Amino acid sequence: MLEQMGRAAKQASWQISVLSSAEKNRALLAIADRLDAQSETILRANALDMADARQNGLSEALLDRLLLTPARLSAIAQDVRQVALLTDPVGQVIDGRLLDNGLKLERRRVPLGVVGVIYEARPNVTVDVASLCLKTGNAVILRGGKETHRTNSATVGVIQDALAACNLPKEAVQAIDNPDRALVAELLRLDQYVDMLIPRGGAALHKLCREQSTIPVITGGIGVCHIYADETIDFAQALKVIENAKIQRPSACNSLETLLVHQGIAPEFLAALSRHMHSVGVRLHADERAMPYLADGPATCVAVEEANYHDEWLSLDLNVRVVTGFDQAVEHIRIYGTQHSDAILTQSLSTAERFVREVDSSAVYVNASTRFTDGGQFGLGAEVAVSTQKLHARGPMGLEALTTYKWIGYGDNLVRG
Amino acid sequence: MLEQMGRAAKQASWQISVLSSAEKNRALLAIADRLDAQSETILRANALDMADARQNGLSEALLDRLLLTPARLSAIAQDVRQVALLTDPVGQVIDGRLLDNGLKLERRRVPLGVVGVIYEARPNVTVDVASLCLKTGNAVILRGGKETHRTNSATVGVIQDALAACNLPKEAVQAIDNPDRALVAELLRLDQYVDMLIPRGGAALHKLCREQSTIPVITGGIGVCHIYADETIDFAQALKVIENAKIQRPSACNSLETLLVHQGIAPEFLAALSRHMHSVGVRLHADERAMPYLADGPATCVAVEEANYHDEWLSLDLNVRVVTGFDQAVEHIRIYGTQHSDAILTQSLSTAERFVREVDSSAVYVNASTRFTDGGQFGLGAEVAVSTQKLHARGPMGLEALTTYKWIGYGDNLVRG
Numbered sequence: 001m002l003e004q005m006g007r008a009a010k011q012a013s014w015q016i017s018v019l020s021s022a023e024k025n026r027a028l029l030a031i032a033d034r035l036d037a038q039s040e041t042i043l044r045a046n047a048l049d050m051a052d053a054r055q056n057g058l059s060e061a062l063l064d065r066l067l068l069t070p071a072r073l074s075a076i077a078q079d080v081r082q083v084a085l086l087t088d089p090v091g092q093v094i095d096g097r098l099l100d101n102g103l104k105l106e107r108r109r110v111p112l113g114v115v116g117v118i119y120e121a122r123p124n125v126t127v128d129v130a131s132l133c134l135k136t137g138n139a140v141i142l143r144g145g146k147e148t149h150r151t152n153s154a155t156v157g158v159i160q161d162a163l164a165a166c167n168l169p170k171e172a173v174q175a176i177d178n179p180d181r182a183l184v185a186e187l188l189r190l191d192q193y194v195d196m197l198i199p200r201g202g203a204a205l206h207k208l209c210r211e212q213s214t215i216p217v218i219t220g221g222i223g224v225c226h227i228y229a230d231e232t233i234d235f236a237q238a239l240k241v242i243e244n245a246k247i248q249r250p251s252a253c254n255s256l257e258t259l260l261v262h263q264g265i266a267p268e269f270l271a272a273l274s275r276h277m278h279s280v281g282v283r284l285h286a287d288e289r290a291m292p293y294l295a296d297g298p299a300t301c302v303a304v305e306e307a308n309y310h311d312e313w314l315s316l317d318l319n320v321r322v323v324t325g326f327d328q329a330v331e332h333i334r335i336y337g338t339q340h341s342d343a344i345l346t347q348s349l350s351t352a353e354r355f356v357r358e359v360d361s362s363a364v365y366v367n368a369s370t371r372f373t374d375g376g377q378f379g380l381g382a383e384v385a386v387s388t389q390k391l392h393a394r395g396p397m398g399l400e401a402l403t404t405y406k407w408i409g410y411g412d413n414l415v416r417g
Numbered sequence: 418m419l420e421q422m423g424r425a426a427k428q429a430s431w432q433i434s435v436l437s438s439a440e441k442n443r444a445l446l447a448i449a450d451r452l453d454a455q456s457e458t459i460l461r462a463n464a465l466d467m468a469d470a471r472q473n474g475l476s477e478a479l480l481d482r483l484l485l486t487p488a489r490l491s492a493i494a495q496d497v498r499q500v501a502l503l504t505d506p507v508g509q510v511i512d513g514r515l516l517d518n519g520l521k522l523e524r525r526r527v528p529l530g531v532v533g534v535i536y537e538a539r540p541n542v543t544v545d546v547a548s549l550c551l552k553t554g555n556a557v558i559l560r561g562g563k564e565t566h567r568t569n570s571a572t573v574g575v576i577q578d579a580l581a582a583c584n585l586p587k588e589a590v591q592a593i594d595n596p597d598r599a600l601v602a603e604l605l606r607l608d609q610y611v612d613m614l615i616p617r618g619g620a621a622l623h624k625l626c627r628e629q630s631t632i633p634v635i636t637g638g639i640g641v642c643h644i645y646a647d648e649t650i651d652f653a654q655a656l657k658v659i660e661n662a663k664i665q666r667p668s669a670c671n672s673l674e675t676l677l678v679h680q681g682i683a684p685e686f687l688a689a690l691s692r693h694m695h696s697v698g699v700r701l702h703a704d705e706r707a708m709p710y711l712a713d714g715p716a717t718c719v720a721v722e723e724a725n726y727h728d729e730w731l732s733l734d735l736n737v738r739v740v741t742g743f744d745q746a747v748e749h750i751r752i753y754g755t756q757h758s759d760a761i762l763t764q765s766l767s768t769a770e771r772f773v774r775e776v777d778s779s780a781v782y783v784n785a786s787t788r789f790t791d792g793g794q795f796g797l798g799a800e801v802a803v804s805t806q807k808l809h810a811r812g813p814m815g816l817e818a819l820t821t822y823k824w825i826g827y828g829d830n831l832v833r834g
Contacts, residue, residue, distance in 0.1 A: 014751070018774050099796050103789055112807050113777065191627065195807045210608065210631045216808040217633075237830035244832035334431070345830070356825050357435050360530065368828030372520055377833065378824070379516050390529050390612045390821040391633040391809040404807040407795070408773050411785030413654035413762070415661035416794065 001178075002186045005141060006193030008171035009114045013139035016172050017111045021088040023166075028084040028131055031162040035077040035127065038158045043068055045154035046123065053147050065122050066147055076127050083131045086381040089400050090137050101417070104410040109403045111137035113195040116187055116215065120145040120201045126155045129198075130173045132382055136402040139172045141194065143187060146179035153177040188213040195404075196392075198385050218397070220362075220388040223253035223340035224312055225370040228329040228355070231264035232347040237367075238269075239276045241345060244369040247280050251314045253386065254341045254363075254373040258309060258319040260329045266322045267293055273320070274299040282316045289322035309336040326351060330358050337361060339388045341370040362388055362395035418595075419603045422558060423610030425588035426531045430556035433589050434528045438505040440583075445501040445548055448579040452494040452544065455575045460485055462571035463540065470564050482539050483564055493544050500548045503798040506817045507554050518834070521827040526820045528554035530612040533604055533632065537562040537618045543572045546615075547590045549799055553819040556589045558611065560604060563596035570594040605630040612821075613809075615802050635814070637779075637805040640670035640757035641729055642787040645746040645772070648681035649764040654784075655686075656693045658762060661786040664697050668731045670803065671758045671780075671790040675726060675736040677746045683739045684710055690737070691716040699733045706739035726753040743768060747775050754778060756805050758787040779805055779812035 016024070035042070046068040053066055089109050096106030115138045119125045126142055133140040144152040152175050160170035176183050188197070191214040198218050199209045206219045227245060229238050245256035261269060270290055274297025277284060285304035286294045294301040304319050309332075313319075323329045333342050343365035344355040352366040363373040373395060375383025380398030387393045393401035433441070452459070463485040470483055506526050513523030532555050536542045543559055550557040561569040569592050577587035593600050605614070608631040615635050616626045623636040644662060646655050662673035678686060687707055691714025694701060702721035703711045711718045721736050726749075730736075740746045750759050760782035761772040769783040780790040790812060792800025797815030804810045810818035 014775070014777075017777070097796070099794070101789070101794060103785055103794070105795060108773075110777070214627045216806060218808075234830070241830050241832055248833055352827075356525075358431070360431075360434070360527070361823065363824040363826060365826045365828065368520055368826050368831040369833050371833040372518070372826055372828075372831075373824070377516070377518060377520070378522060379514070389633060391635075394821055395824045404811050406778065407780040407790070407812045409780060409782045409785050409789055410769075411782065411789075413651070413658050414785040414789075415658055416665055416786050416788040 002176070002183060002190055005174055005176070006114070006190045009139040009141055009174060010193045012169035012171040013111065013113045013137075015169050016134065016139065017113070017137040019137060021090070024088065024135055024137065025084040027134060027163060027166045027168055028080050030166050031131065031159050032077040032080040032084075034158050034162040034165075035080065035155075036074065038161075039070060039073050042073060042151065042154045042158060043070065045150040046148075049148050049150045058147065062147075068123055068151060072124070076124050080127060080131045083135050083382060086135065086399060088135060089403050094405055102411060102414050106408050107405045108408055109400075110406050112402060112404050114139045114141065114193055115402065116141045116143070116190070116194045116197045118143045118184060118187070118197070118199045118201065118205065118209070123148045123151045123155065125200065126152050126175070127159070128382075129384065130156070130159055132384055132399060132402060134172065136399050138402055140174070141187065142173070142175040143184060144175065149177050149179055184208075185212060188215065191215045200385055216392070218385060218387050218389065218393060220340075220386045221253055222312065222338045222388065223255070224257050224310065224336060224338045225254060225340055226258050226260060226333050226337060226342045227256055227370065228260040228323075228333070228342075228344045229262060229265070229269065230326065230344065230346040230348065230351055231262040232351070233265070233269075233345045234347070235269055235272050238345045239272065241343070241367070241369050242273070243276065243280055245343070245371055246282055246318055247316060248369070248371050250316055252371070253312070254370050255314070256318065256370055257313050258321065258332075258336065260321050260323050260332055261290065262329075263289070263322050263324055266290065270294050270320070270322075271297060274301070277318065282318050285317060285319045287319075287321040290320045294320065326354065330355070333359055333361075340386070341365065341373040343368060343370050362386070419593070419600060419607055422591055422593070423531070423607045426556040426558055426591060427610045429586035429588040430528065430530045430554075432586050433551065433556065434530070434554040436554060438507070441505065441552055441554065442501040444551060444580060444583045444585055445497050447583050448548065448576050449494040449497040449501075451575050451579040451582075452497065452572075453491065455578075456487060456490050459490060459568065459571045459575060460487065462567040463565075466565050466567045475564065479564075485540055485568060489541070493541050497544060497548045500552050500799060503552065503816060505552060506820050511822055519828060519831050523825050524822045525825055526817075527823050529819060529821050531556045531558065531610055532819065533558045533560070533607070533611045533614045535560045535601060535604070535614070535616045535618065535622065535626070540565045540568045540572065542617065543569050543592070544576070545799075546801065547573070547576055549801055549816060549819060551589065553816050555819055557591070558604065559590070559592040560601060561592065566594050566596055601625075602629060605632065608632045617802055633809070635802060635804050635806065635810060637757075637803045638670055639729065639755045639805065640672070641674050641727065641753060641755045642671060642757055643675050643677060643750050643754060643759045644673055644787065645677040645740075645750070645759075645761045646679060646682070646686065647743065647761065647763040647765065647768055648679040649768070650682070650686075650762045651764070652686055652689050655762045656689065658760070658784070658786050659690070660693065660697055662760070662788055663699055663735055664733060665786075665788050667733055669788070670729070671787050672731070673735065673787055674730050675738065675749075675753065677738050677740050677749055678707065679746075680706070680739050680741055683707065687711050687737070687739075688714060691718070694735065699735050702734060702736045704736075704738040707737045711737065743771065747772070750776055750778075757803070758782065758790040760785060760787050779803070
């Protein structure tokens with residue numbers, strides 16, 4: 001079954017890969033309009049998914065992620081109109097020159113072809129990913145979570161109707177709506193048709209894809225993020241950044257999990273930290289060198305376990321470790337980090353630059369919150385995923401990450417000497 | 418055992434990732450000098466490998482690939498000096514700007530970390546790959562063919578001595594010199610330490626890596642390349658390009674395997690083709706529509722089988738198929754091509770541009786030989802491999818393909834609003 005879907009996606013990709021930006025934008029606006037016009041169909045499907053989810057005892061947090069309201073759906077349609085406004089990277093000439101051998105060579109940005117996306121409960125991802133893929137001339141095969149399969153089917157149906165109304169192949173956006181898990185394994189081996197696979201979900205999904213996929217995979221999304229506060233910091237300023245990184249949205253992958261503090265400022269700074277974290281409701285997990293300064297402070301404080309350094313809290317919990325200095329801080333980040341987002345707080349320019357060079361993360365910050373790692377914040381206009389691997393794309397992936405390039409050589413019946 | 422090697426490589430990569438270009442170039446020149454000075458050690462090891470290879474009945478062609486001579490080794494050392502002269506991509510700022518949220522953001526090019534390379538008999542690859550990785554601040558784990566394991570060990574020993582003499586970690590260049598095949602499987606799963614894997618070998622090796630590796634893989638090197646001759650060509654010019662693409666080096670992956678000819682010129686052009694191919698010793702494999710015009714020509718001609726369209730001849734054999742026109746030519750390339758290098762011969766600008774847009778290959782040529790697909794020809798200065806996949810790097814991979822980037826955000830104790 002997927003074989004056929006893959007072949008159809010590849011065929012469709014050839015058609016949409018050569019569309020002009022204007023043609024693609026017209027289709028995006030048609031999709032947005034139809035999402036508005038057909039909102040009742042989608043909301044009805046969502047109501048059925050929600051009823052099942054409640055019956056299956058999903059948590060309130062998950063139910064909220066699953067829920068579509070008229071306002072949410074309208075915002076989703078509005079996002080599609082925003083994508084239409086973005087600059088189309090396809091066709092851009094990256095570089096080029098006339099070579100000594102006479103060949104006029106250029107590298108031109110082109111669509112990837114067919115993108116596969118595996119994701120979990122959030123129904124907005126369906127429209128997001130479909131619109132970003134269409135904008136970049138790619139076909140897409142979507143595999144959403146089984147909790148939202150009715151919502152996703154209805155949404156993809158609306159998108160396909162809009163494509164057909166624009167005389168575009170509806171196979172450019174397809175969803176695997178059979179919840180059978182075996183189909184994921186099948187999708188992972190569809191390398192003949194699918195050019196890139198993006199898993200958007202937890203660590204287990206990423207591991208599955210890395211181990212079983214024969215298609216190139218972009219993994220990421222797991223963020224054990226650090227801030228290192230060196231001995232030159234201004235306490236009040238530092239606490240402001242730490243608070244933002246920890247509490248602005250604790251469930252986000254770019255939130256702070258471990259604070260590393262230079263031993264020279266530990267006594268005074270940790271006392272201030274305990275007061276501040278108490279005031280914003282953060283629980284501390286202290287290493288043995290931090291504990292003496294935190295045990296009697298107002299913030300809740302327990303002993304950190306080594307395993308805590310490896311995992312995302314995704315909650316109002318924060319590991320605190322006192323380090324002997326810069327080298328131990330960098331060593332800690334190398335051992336426990338996930339190469340997502342890490343920051344230094346310092347007033348020393350040379351220490352800042354050393355941190356930038358030595359910490360090998362997708363995003364490295366100097367005197368700024370780790371929370372900035374986000375396509376919207378970075379001005380990319382959209383975000384397909386956040387990559388923590390090094391090939392192809394790193395950090396927030398915008399439209400450019402959905403393209404590749406081809407080399408084009410023009411000659412006058414030119415032969416190699 | 419590989420676990421330890423991987424960990425040491427990662428450690429070494431941190432050290433060499435922050436070296437200046439001048440420091441890396443000094444190490445490269447030290448390697449070149451030591452390859453010259455210690456040439457006897459390497460040649461002695463190569464003589465032992467050659468003796469074994471002869472005893473094992475390797476073909477003359479393979480023996481020649483395996484053989485090092487004083488002149489060849491000296492040329493290899495000279496290549497290292499050339500790498501030292503190339504521009505170092507590491508540290509380059511790709512783009513950057515001051516965002517509205519106050520963040521000063523830049524994308525800086527950085528080394529990948531640890532690169533794994535699996536290759537076959539050619540001992541020059543050892544030095545090539547080691548020098549390109551060192552130039553870009555990457556550590557490398559090399560796995561050469563078992564036929565050259567003594568040569569490779571001796572070569573890597575010399576490289577490591579040179580690194581140590583420059584006070585650099587010798588674990589930056591390591592070779593797996595145990596010929597046990599199980600170690601390849603182990604290498605493929607070393608994702609904790611190895612950031613990118615490059616297999617340089619046949620289709621079976623690429624398939625093995627795609628299926629079993631948990632490390633991102635760059636596959637490529639298989640080239641079923643096409644030329645489409647449309648109805649507007651100048652016969653003499655076209656034959657010149659076809660000859661070059663087929664015979665200049667038939668064993669290369671960018672050589673021509675299948676010629677597609679527009680039906681409108683088939684009678685006259687195929688007669689001329691037969692005469693020309695006969696004069697340069699090329700055997701033709703004709704489809705049923707081409708056969709009537711080729712059967713009685715001077716060039717040897719047999720009926721093509723469908724399987725021939727799928728495989729590389731790598732010899733003086735050429736498939737010839739008559740197509741109804743542009744669309745059938747593109748369809749043929751989509752079905753049978755390997756997205757390596759494909760060319761059109763035409764005098765029509767609009768047909769040329771359609772071909773460039775619709776043929777989805779790493780390199781697409783207009784009125785030029787497919788033989789140009791090569792890092793040296795493209796002016797990249799060096800070539801690590803030729804990628805036919807779409808992620809990360811496509812076509813000839815130069816130094817840039819051995820790098821990734823990191824996002825760097827500078828703030829003045831900046832928080833996300």
